[in-house]
Amino acid sequence: MPEIFDRANMGLSVSIRREKIAEVLIIGGGIVGSAVALGIAERGARVMMLDEGDCAFRAARGNAGLVWYQGKGQGMRQYQEWTLEATRGWPKFVDKLEELTGIEVSYRKPGGLNFCLSEAEYKSRRDLIDKIRREAEPDDYDCKMLDRTAVQELLPTIKLGDSVFGASYSVHDGHVNPLALLRALHAAFRGFGGYYYPGHSVFDIRQRAKQFVVQTFGGSFAASKLVIAAGNGTGRLAQMVGMHIPVRPEKGEILVTERTRPCLPFPCNRIQQTAEGSFLLGASQEDTGFDIQTNTRVIQCISNRARMVFPVLGKLKIIRSWASLRVITPDKMPIYEASGSSPEVFAIALHSGVTLASLHATKLADWIMDGHAPAGFQNFRCRRFNV
Ligand SMILES: Cc1cc2nc3c(=O)[nH]c(=O)nc-3n(C[C@H](O)[C@H](O)[C@H](O)COP(=O)(O)OP(=O)(O)OC[C@H]3O[C@@H](n4cnc5c(N)ncnc54)[C@H](O)[C@@H]3O)c2cc1C
Structure with a gap:
């Protein structure tokens, strides 16, 4: 009996020793998780960001890079104001990000x-x-x-x-190179001492006293604050801590043309010219679950519409296409949810993660660390769906 008892204890102490302890654990290393993680690490906290591997569904790596204001927020003034504040914050946000990392993110705001x-x-x-x-x-x-x-x-x-x-x-609209943005967010996060763990898919979350213990395929982690920002995985993970976060995937397909001389000075809905000269066409909006296959009929519709806007685009070859999954809430506006209890858990789910990155790295980080919610922030909570 004593021997068994000792072994059990030994096992426990080994697992405790192996558990990595953070002040704040972020699940999800997409645009949303990385921006929030950067803001929190900058405030001096010990932050660990857990992410999946290359086969994951990642909107952060398949989006159009628009920093977009117009047309958003009908029915929720708070969202319209939040988006306006985000777009106004972008020039300063980019200056700082580029200075910290030396990574050029090709942000432009011509309207x-x-x-x-x-x-x-x-x-x-x-x-x-x-x-x-x-x-x-x-x-x-x-x-x-x-x-x-x-x-x-x-x-x-x-x-x-x-x-x-x-x-x-x-005038508030602009665009950015989304892959460079993601790379810069990760680099700046690490620059502030943040720890990034790719290939650490989370499969279990439990509360233990004043901490959450998170199990991944790469080991265990614990923290007194947990942020779930896992895109389309947020709903499933939030359930593990008793939260209901309604999100669903929506497929978007994008086409890329060969490069040509710069001729389109404004980003436009479904057509923009990158700093390198390619045109990005799309994205579509398709309700097809977790399917990320491209579809020839959809590709044709995207390219037909683009040629109706600018017939000259018909002369350019399409060199690439991909499909990626948006993270969609029932009213297409953000969800920012907090448990309000200790240990504290936050869940974030939204479309427009690129646009809102400037606020996620600043005001959202303040909210998570100090509890200072911006005015009217309760409108973003999930209870709006239960009315
Ligand atoms: C086609 C398309 C075009 C878009 N265009 C724009 C645009 O122009 N402007 C704009 O503002 N927004 C745009 N978006 C939306 C934007 O890309 C998303 O809002 C943003 O990427 C969402 O970020 P996220 O971090 O929440 O999700 P994701 O980028 O999907 O990242 C979620 C991360 O969580 C990780 N994860 C999931 N489950 C787990 C788990 N169990 N354990 C560990 N990690 C996990 C995933 O691996 C992933 O890295 C577009 C999206 C699409 C699909």
Whole structure:
């Protein structure tokens, strides 16, 4: 009996010794997890970020890189304001990120265009913009409708197709190289002493006294604060700590053309020219579960629409295409949820993780570390779905 008891204790002490202890554990090393992890590490905490390997579903590596404001937040003024604040924060955020890491993320903010290919599309876009403007702080919604002539004047080096009726335009829109952004976030995080563990898929989370103990295929971790920012994996992981976070995947397909001379100075919905000269076309919106196959019919629709906007694109070869999964909540607005108990767990799930990165690395990190929630932040909690 004593011998068995000793062995049991020995086993326990070995497992405790092997457990890595953090102040804050982040599950998910995509755009959202990395931005939050960076902000928290910068505040001096011991942060560990657990991530899956190369076969994971990762929106962070398949997105369009738009830092986008217009058209967002109808029905939730808080989201419109949060997005505006994020886009305003981007220039400073990028300066700091590039200075910390030396990684050029190719961020530009010339304003953005959303094309309307018929009078009906134009009217419906105008109605949406008007609705958001009515809900916004007076004079604080900076988006206008432009007719075809005004759009063509903005784009002297590329001719519009006959079906372009007009566009909406906002000065707050821009774009970034999303892969460079992810690399820079990770580098800056590590620069502040953060620990990154790829290939550490989490399969179990339990509470032990004032800590969460997290099991991964690469070992165990413990912390008194846990942030679940695992994209489409967030719902399943949150269930392990008694939270219900409703997210679902939505497929988006993107096409890339060969490079050409710079001729499109504005990022546009579904068409943008990268700093290297390629055009990115798409993304589609498809409700096909966790399927990430590209589909020839969808590729054709994306390329047809792009040629209707700019016929000259028909001369360029498509050299790549991919599909990736958005992280979609029931109303397509962010979920920021906190347990409010000790040990504390936070769950974050949203689309537009690129756009909101500037706030995730600052205000969201403050909220997680100090409990300072920005005004109106309770609107982002899950209880809005139970009304
Ligand atoms: C086609 C497309 C275009 C988009 N375009 C834009 C855009 O232009 N602008 C914009 O702002 N947003 C855009 N988005 C959305 C943006 O990419 C996402 O909001 C963002 O990537 C979500 O980040 P995330 O970190 O929550 O999720 P992800 O990037 O999916 O990362 C989740 C991470 O969690 C990890 N993970 C999951 N489960 C576990 C587990 N059990 N253990 C450990 N790790 C785990 C995964 O491996 C992954 O690395 C687009 C998305 C798509 C699909």
